[in-house]
Amino acid sequence: MKMGLELEVVNDKLMFVKVHLPWDVLCTYAEVLHIKLPIRPNDITPRPSMWRFFTCITKHFYPDEKLIQKEVEYFTAPFEKNRQDCFYINDKDLFFTPAMRSRMVSICTFLDQDLGLIFGITKLLNTGVYKAAYPLHDFNVKSKEEAYPSERYLLYNEWANPKNFYKMQPLDLIRKYYGEKVGIYFAWLGFYTMMLAVAAVVGLGCFIYGLKSQETSTWSKEVCDPNIGGKIVMCPQCDLCKYWILNSTCETSQKLSIFDNFGTLVFAVFMSIWVTLFLEFWKRYQAELEYEWDTVEFLEQEEPPRPEYEARCIYERKNPVTGIFLILASIVAIIVYRLAVFITFSYQLRNNNLKNLEPIKEYVTPQMATSVTASLISFVVIMILNILYERVAIWITNFELPRTRTDYENSLTMKMFLFQFVNYYSSCFYIAFVKGKIVGYPGKPVKLLGEYRSEECDPGGCLIELTTQLAIIMGGKAIWNNIQEVLLPWAKNWLFRRCSSSVTEKVIPRWEQDYQLQPISQLGLFYEYLEMVIQFGFVTLFVASFPLAPVLALINNLFEIRVDAWKFTTQSRRIVPQKAQDIGAWQPILQGIAILAVATNAMIIAFTSDMIPRLVYYWSFSVFPYSDNTEHTMQGYINSSLSVFNISDSPFDLTDIAMSAPSNLTTCRYRDFRYPPGHPWQYEHNIQYWHVLGAKLAFIIVVEHIVYLTKFILSYVIPDVPYAVKERIKREKYLTHVILHETSLKLVTRRLKPLIDDKISHDATNFNKEEIEMKATLTPIEENN
Numbered sequence: 001m002k003m004g005l006e007l008e009v010v011n012d013k014l015m016f017v018k019v020h021l022p023w024d025v026l027c028t029y030a031e032v033l034h035i036k037l038p039i040r041p042n043d044i045t046p047r048p049s050m051w052r053f054f055t056c057i058t059k060h061f062y063p064d065e066k067l068i069q070k071e072v073e074y075f076t077a078p079f080e081k082n083r084q085d086c087f088y089i090n091d092k093d094l095f096f097t098p099a100m101r102s103r104m105v106s107i108c109t110f111l112d113q114d115l116g117l118i119f120g121i122t123k124l125l126n127t128g129v130y131k132a133a134y135p136l137h138d139f140n141v142k143s144k145e146e147a148y149p150s151e152r153y154l155l156y157n158e159w160a161n162p163k164n165f166y167k168m169q170p171l172d173l174i175r176k177y178y179g180e181k182v183g184i185y186f187a188w189l190g191f192y193t194m195m196l197a198v199a200a201v202v203g204l205g206c207f208i209y210g211l212k213s214q215e216t217s218t219w220s221k222e223v224c225d226p227n228i229g230g231k232i233v234m235c236p237q238c239d240l241c242k243y244w245i246l247n248s249t250c251e252t253s254q255k256l257s258i259f260d261n262f263g264t265l266v267f268a269v270f271m272s273i274w275v276t277l278f279l280e281f282w283k284r285y286q287a288e289l290e291y292e293w294d295t296v297e298f299l300e301q302e303e304p305p306r307p308e309y310e311a312r313c314i315y316e317r318k319n320p321v322t323g324i325f326l327i328l329a330s331i332v333a334i335i336v337y338r339l340a341v342f343i344t345f346s347y348q349l350r351n352n353n354l355k356n357l358e359p360i361k362e363y364v365t366p367q368m369a370t371s372v373t374a375s376l377i378s379f380v381v382i383m384i385l386n387i388l389y390e391r392v393a394i395w396i397t398n399f400e401l402p403r404t405r406t407d408y409e410n411s412l413t414m415k416m417f418l419f420q421f422v423n424y425y426s427s428c429f430y431i432a433f434v435k436g437k438i439v440g441y442p443g444k445p446v447k448l449l450g451e452y453r454s455e456e457c458d459p460g461g462c463l464i465e466l467t468t469q470l471a472i473i474m475g476g477k478a479i480w481n482n483i484q485e486v487l488l489p490w491a492k493n494w495l496f497r498r499c500s501s502s503v504t505e506k507v508i509p510r511w512e513q514d515y516q517l518q519p520i521s522q523l524g525l526f527y528e529y530l531e532m533v534i535q536f537g538f539v540t541l542f543v544a545s546f547p548l549a550p551v552l553a554l555i556n557n558l559f560e561i562r563v564d565a566w567k568f569t570t571q572s573r574r575i576v577p578q579k580a581q582d583i584g585a586w587q588p589i590l591q592g593i594a595i596l597a598v599a600t601n602a603m604i605i606a607f608t609s610d611m612i613p614r615l616v617y618y619w620s621f622s623v624f625p626y627s628d629n630t631e632h633t634m635q636g637y638i639n640s641s642l643s644v645f646n647i648s649d650s651p652f653d654l655t656d657i658a659m660s661a662p663s664n665l666t667t668c669r670y671r672d673f674r675y676p677p678g679h680p681w682q683y684e685h686n687i688q689y690w691h692v693l694g695a696k697l698a699f700i701i702v703v704e705h706i707v708y709l710t711k712f713i714l715s716y717v718i719p720d721v722p723y724a725v726k727e728r729i730k731r732e733k734y735l736t737h738v739i740l741h742e743t744s745l746k747l748v749t750r751r752l753k754p755l756i757d758d759k760i761s762h763d764a765t766n767f768n769k770e771e772i773e774m775k776a777t778l779t780p781i782e783e784n785n
Contacts, residue, residue, distance in 0.1 A: 003108065004028075014131075016511050019105050026096050029104040030079040036294040037095070038074030038088040040739055044731065063158040063170045067149070071172050075736050076294050086743040099179045099577035102135035106576045134573040137514050138177075151177045152569060160565035165558050169565075171289075178568065179577025180293055184286070185525045186561070188583050189532060191285055193557040195278045199271060199539070199550035206267040206547040210258035217257040218634035219614065224250035228638065235442040235645055235668035237456045243668060246638075256464045259545060260609045268544040268601040269707060275540050275594040276711040280718040286582055287721040291729055295581040378427045378469070379476045389419035405578070409526060410585035416530060417589055424473070424534055428542055431466045432600070432608045441683055442645045442670055457671070463609045466545040474538050474549065478556045481531055485563055489518045489571040520575045528564060529586050532557075536590065540597040544604040598711070602703045606696040613641060613692050621688055640688070642669040646677035 001007060006020040021029070030037065059065075074088060089095050096104075106121065121133045138152035149157075155177060159170055169190050175183030214220070223229040229247035236242055290296045393415040402408040436457030440446040446454040457465070496516050521527065535556070539549045568575070606612055617637050623629050627636065644667050667677070673689035675681045 005105075005108065010509075010511070012512070014512075014515070016515075017130075018511065021101055021104060023092055026101065026104065027079070027081045027084070029107070030096065030100070031081045033104070033107075034078045035100060036076040037079045039077050039086055039736065039743070040075045040088055042073035042075055042732070044728065044735075061166060062168050063164070068154055068158055068170050068173055071176070073292075075732060075739055077736055077740060083744070083747075085747050086740055097176060098135070099176060102574075103179065103577045103579070105135075106133075132515060132519060132573075134514060134519070135576060136510055137574045139510070155565070156569045160562060160569045162562050165562055169561070172292075175293055178575055179579070180295055181525065181578040181580035182568070182575060183293065184289065184580050184583060185528060186564070187285070187289055188282065189528075189557065189561055189564075191282055192278070192532065192536070193554065193561065195274070195281070196539070196550050196554040196557060199274050200554040202270055202274075203267060203543070203547040203550045206263040207258065209263040210261050210547075213261050213263070214254060214257045217254075217261075219610075219637045220253045220257045222635075222638040223247060223253040232638075232642065233665060233668050234642075235670045238453055243665070246642075246669070252464055259467055259547065260463050260611060262611070264544055264547060264609070265605055265611065267547050268605060269703070271540060271543045271550075272594075272598045272601065272707045273710060273714070275597060276714050277718075279590060279594060280715060280720075283720040284718070284722050287725055290581055291725050295579065296729060376472060376476075379473050382423050382473070383480065385423050386420070389423060390416065393419055406580075406584065409523065412523070413526065413529075413585040413589070416526075417533065420530065420534060421537070425537060425541065428466060428469055428473075431462050431469055432542065432545070432604050435462050435465075437607070441643070441672060441674060442668070443649045443651065443683065463545050463604075466542065466604070466608060470538060470542055470546045470549060471552075474535070474552055477531075477534075478552070482559070482563065485567055489567060492518055493571055514573050517573045518571055520572055524575060524578075529583070532560075533586055533589060533593075537593050540593055541600045542604065543597075544601040545608065594711075598704055598707045599700075602700045602707075605703075606699050610641075612696050612699055616688070616692050616695050617641070620691060626688075641671065641673070643672045643674040644668075644676040645670055645683075649677060649683075 004022060004025040006022060008018040008020065010016040010018065077086070079087065087095075108121070121130070124130050125133060138150035151173060155170070155173060158164060158167075159174070169186055171183055171187050171190075174186055224247055226247065229250065230245060232246040234244050234246055236244075393412055396415055397408060397412040400411055402411050435455050438446050439454045439456050448454060493516060535553055539553050543549050614634065614637060617640055618632050618634055621627060621640060622633050622636065623631070629635075646667055647665065673686050673692060674683050675686050677683070
């Protein structure tokens, strides 16, 4: 009240305090915050859109223009209280938007006279003085006035309604109602979803190509052939496992051929280019929004310090090393689980102990069972650890005590993403680049901690398991997020209304209705961004193993936009509007993911898939001098990729295992390129191994350099700010200065005119008096003459 705010108290079962800002206080805060306000309607003719010729078609993909009209553009300038006459003020009640008013109220602080410290509304909430603080929504979301429907109704009907999933978002209205920060988030989400449509089409084409090529896959046919794969006895893959026939993995190899083909290589390169185009075009679109929303010259000085910063609060922190060790411990636990479950399934399935699974036993292999269950366990662990990592990241950031809210969110963003990066992607990195890479051979397996045998890949490779992992985590994450964002808020609001409302109440006031809605988290849009950026990582980092990832992401995002809109307009209290120029710290994170994605996809194709070994065999080892074939062929690849092991060379007791072996079995096969028993260098890597390794390294170097060079050229050629926007910014800046100068001159002239008139009048009066006196002096002289 000392600062000029007007408070209105409503005494009910719960006391509500309504805060009003008078005109004078609004002008003061508008000047302090450097809020840009209109000085004159913008009369610059915009450039015609390239889509103007298709208006009859594109109009169906935009909100109804009769309901949501295009906003009038103005020349704007930072508000100055002593120059109000320079601004376009038609109605003082409408000059400052509700979003501006709410933002001004939210930064009001008070001084504790006893402690000499400055606190804000956050302190009042934390100490229990108030239960909540929030801006009010417009009228009921489903009530429509015939003359002028509320902005909230328009947002609900044209934006949050699922029937409009194919339409563009009313970004200007979102920005007007919720502020620039919410507007820039939905603009980014919509742009990302639109770009995903292109990637999804290409990825779906790659998947269809894989389905078609499945019928012509020579190596897959050899695995399933009873005369080839049916006669190859494979060595046990664990200490308690038994011998098995290669064609028992026929189904797996057929599924693998859908993803492990030449189309995947093309799609991986395409996605590396796509992510660059996405980031570059987003920068351009973001620059256009900065221009249209007057955030081009948004400076950090415009953002006030956080009350916690001014109060210099000190919080305890938890050692971040503890969190890191928990991540590593969970990874090791998952690896141990994989080994234990694989051994169990292998033993049970080979001994016919799972009678209940007899109908599906033909399709349940140890590899598949282990892959699916381990992926499900990984997903559950990820969800649990998310809660812990969030608290650790917040504690560390609070200890740093960033100055502004933007600094706080940027600092928290980097920490939280690093935790989540390891949490979500560690299992995928393990499957792609660790599993099956250091296993030794049957006579000398590599063991972890001297006890656990290193996990091996299926003869088809680990690519299909990586695909399963991605599908389960992406699908499970989408389902869980929708449960959190849809069912939980709706259920909480329903219970709250049932428990708090009285039967006798007929009309509930607006402020009480909003109090019954779910509060917006202090971090606001942080979790929305985090969810999408994690998804962006799955779409780009491991897309070489799962071309359908963009398709799943596109479907999820089409629902995500409408779910978030529904949540904001109907289930949550109105968020405090905030100014924002861009997406903040998420921009460099996306750029970092884009750079890393090139390396990960190249390494997946080189080390996880079988594409390079097959190409080496086709061009080098399928013909003379390594084969009797006269033409390049893929026939014989399976036999070439499996080495021979003499059972008698094993240092372990194989009595129990040998009982399950076919009669007269002396050797078994395993996946590697090694010399056979009896060779002078038996069980050492052969020349084909070194050819394959050299080809893999060469592939990675060549692909990375080509893609990185292409990305650099695209980044250099595509400017971050469109030329037309640059010119319009310069033009408007010049015209704004001219308008302010002319307005100031007119104002000075208008203020000086009464003084000038008084001066002229005064001078004229004095002149007349002097003339009369002069005539009186000259009269006697004239008479004497």
